[in-house]
Amino acid sequence: MGLITIHHFQSHHGFCRGPLRKRVDLVYQNxxxxxxxxxxxxxYTFVAPVIGFLAYDPNRSSASYGLIELHLLSDDPIIVxxxxxSTHEDGNVTMKxxxxxxxGTLEFSNVTxxxxxxxxxxxHFSVVVPYQPNQAIRKNYWVMGIAAGVVGLVxxxxxxxxxxxxxxxxxxxxMERSSERSEGLDTIWVGRSRMPFASGIRTQPAIENSYLP
Incomplete structure (x- = not known):
């Protein structure tokens, strides 16, 4: 039997349906x-869409319509x-x-x-890479941290x-209250400055001798 292709799935020798069945429906999903x-x-993060193919037995009633397991006819694997x-920014990241x-179980293997x-x-199959925070997001965190530091210093x-x-x-x-208690001079305000002020007492003139020539 030659190469059998179902959309993005290839098998060199085909599949075995298991127990004898008149018809099998193959469902492809992208x-x-x-x-x-x-x-x-x-x-992990997806870098490729999830694609899959499943086999169903249409001869069963609608209540029991379900999946059936296909088996490879040789040791050659299915090629997906x-x-x-999607090309990842970091070329050192290994795709899986x-x-x-x-x-519901997961099975990892290397990309060929x-x-x-x-x-x-x-x-269902896909390609994933280890999850890493976006470089732009990490850069924004640095900028926000520096800005917060500057604002804090101000x-x-x-x-x-x-x-x-x-x-x-x-x-x-x-000091002003202390000086007010100790000083003998009065003070006055000149504008916003407080200045010492001595209240003067003028001596009244008096005739020392009433003799007139």
Whole structure:
């Protein structure tokens, strides 16, 4: 038997349907941008859509219509070729193939040449990379941190100046009250300055000798 292709799935020797059946329905799925809505790989990010193929037995009643397991006719695996894989910013990150089994388990494998994955059972497949925070987001965090630091320093400087002026004014008032208690001279305000003032008593003139020549 030659190469059998089902959309992005290829098998060199085909599949075995198991027990004898007159008909088997093969369903192909490409979840595209909705991949992360239906499937999740903890600590990983999708760089390719989730695609899959499943086999159903249409001869069963609607109540028991369900999946059937296909088996490979040889040791050659299924080749899964993805329509598009997003190029990751960090070239050092290793991409991984992941297969979602119908029972909910995950199976990881290495990406082969030409951005393909291999498998030996039906299911859903995709390509993932380890999750890393976006570089732009990390840069924004740095900018926000620096801005917050500058604002904090300015606030500390303003608070320091205000505290210095308040303490200085308090000391001046204390000195003024102390001087008022000790000084004998009166004081007057000239503008905003307080000046000492001596109240003068003028001596009244008096005739020392009433003799007139």
């Amino acid at each position: 979840l595209g941008n909705l991949s992360s809505s239906y499937y999740n790989v903890p600590n 070729r993805f329509p598009n894989i 193939c992941v297969r979602f089994d119908v029972n 040449v030409k951005s393909s994955c291999i498998g030996r059972r039906q299911g 606030l500390l400087l303003v608070i320091g100046i205000l505290a210095y002026r308040w303490i200085k004014g308090k000391r001046i008032k204390k």
